[in-house]
């Protein structure tokens with residue numbers, strides 16, 4: 001009886017996570033938790049994280065490691081790639097030719113030296129929102145020394 005109740009509860013929790021993954025665009029674990037908490041204020045962060053890990057183990061969701069940022073999660077478990085905005089961190093789906101044409105790699109003996117089993121591709125750049133806001137690589141963060149000098 002108890003086990004049955006527990007597995008029923010797990011099913012609901014997985015469904016909530018799955019909905020969050022569908023509604024949010026490649027969210028972080030935190031964003032998933034906050035999204036579910038709006039509807040179910042009593043749910044704990046641990047419960048969400050634990051069920052999210054289970055879903056990844058079972059192939060129901062994908063984890064996208066983002067270097068220098070929090071991992072993001074994906075409901076699209078088919079093979080695909082991503083772009084990442086260097087200003088706001090937004091991640092979007094990228095489709096590629098599969099497999100990549102051999103001309104893509106320029107090393108002479110690549111296949112001899114290395115048994116390619118796959119590749120990870122992340123395009124980095126600016127999303128359309130950030131481009132419109134005029135993000136620039138050289139823009140100083142607020143409160144920087146340059147700004148303080150102007151106020152003197």
Ligand SMILES: [Zn+2]
Nearest residue numbers: 085088127130
């Ligand atoms: Zn952006």
Ligand SMILES: [Zn+2]
Nearest residue numbers: 074076092093
């Ligand atoms: Zn994706």
